[in-house]
Amino acid sequence: MRKLVVFNSTSLDGYFVDMNGDMSFAHNVNRDAEWDAFVAGNASGGGTLLFGRITYELMARFWPTPLAAEQMPVVAERMNNLQKIVFSRTLDRVSWNNTKLVKGDLVDEIQKMKGELGEDMVILGSGSIVSQLVRHGLIDEFQIVVIPIALGNGRTMFEGANERVSLRLTKTRPFINGNVLLCYEPTAG
Numbered sequence: 001m002r003k004l005v006v007f008n009s010t011s012l013d014g015y016f017v018d019m020n021g022d023m024s025f026a027h028n029v030n031r032d033a034e035w036d037a038f039v040a041g042n043a044s045g046g047g048t049l050l051f052g053r054i055t056y057e058l059m060a061r062f063w064p065t066p067l068a069a070e071q072m073p074v075v076a077e078r079m080n081n082l083q084k085i086v087f088s089r090t091l092d093r094v095s096w097n098n099t100k101l102v103k104g105d106l107v108d109e110i111q112k113m114k115g116e117l118g119e120d121m122v123i124l125g126s127g128s129i130v131s132q133l134v135r136h137g138l139i140d141e142f143q144i145v146v147i148p149i150a151l152g153n154g155r156t157m158f159e160g161a162n163e164r165v166s167l168r169l170t171k172t173r174p175f176i177n178g179n180v181l182l183c184y185e186p187t188a189g
Contacts, residue, residue, distance in 0.1 A: 002113060003120040004050075004138055006130050007042075008157055009145040009179075015154030016127055021054065023125060026147055030177040038175065040074040047119040049079075053088035055125030060096040085113075085121075087129060107136050114138065131160040141185055142167065148178035 009026035010016045017023045051059065059079065062068050068076040084099040087106050094101045102109050110133060113121065123130060123139075133139050158165060167184035174180045 002116060002118050003140045004110065004114060004123070004133070005120060005141045005143060006123045006139055006157070007143045007145075008123075008125060008130070009147050010157070011147055011149050011151040011154070013150045013152065014156050015151045016125070016157045017155050018151045019153040019155075021155070023058070025149055025151065026145070032176040035175045035177050035179060038173075038181075039072070048083045048085060048113075048121045050121050050123045050126065050129065051084065051086045052126035052129045053086060053091055054128075056084075056086040056088070056091075056094070056096070056099075058125070060094075060099075064096060106132055107138065110138050127155055127157040127159060130157045134158060134161045134165055135163070137186065139186065141170075141183060144182045144184070146180045146182060 008016050009023070011025060018025065063076055063079040068079075080097050082098065084096060085102055086094055086099060087102050087109070089103055091101055106129060123133075130139070166187045168187045169182065170185055171183035172180065
């Protein structure tokens, strides 16, 4: 059975996007060699990337560009070559390399995909997808990078999840730049 992982960055006050839907705060961090190695190593993993329409459009505008290849060559290469699935009822087509558009019911499609053989799946951004899948208990792990910035307002990735979500901490990793990776697994109850 394939595992479904959420990898997102949040501000110290818990927002994964600001009040305008911008997530660039997560990429404007103080860089250091340890953080850069983590990002490159994370990108080197396999699997399938899952997006909602908004995150897909943001990613597809940046990663295939020469600027992305210049600034983060390893990450850009992986982002462009990994298999990607975008869930959208409004898009008619996708153009980013190795991307498949899925218009069916999100929960049904994810349940099918989790039952298939293959590498794990990772959701990046895509708060509306995260909150829907949380409600159905379909997420196996949350990998959250807390960025040392307070946004004051924005959206949480659990927005719309109307029930308590209990999680168990499985791993932590602080970085020199102040970022902290927190890994959680859902618990029953």
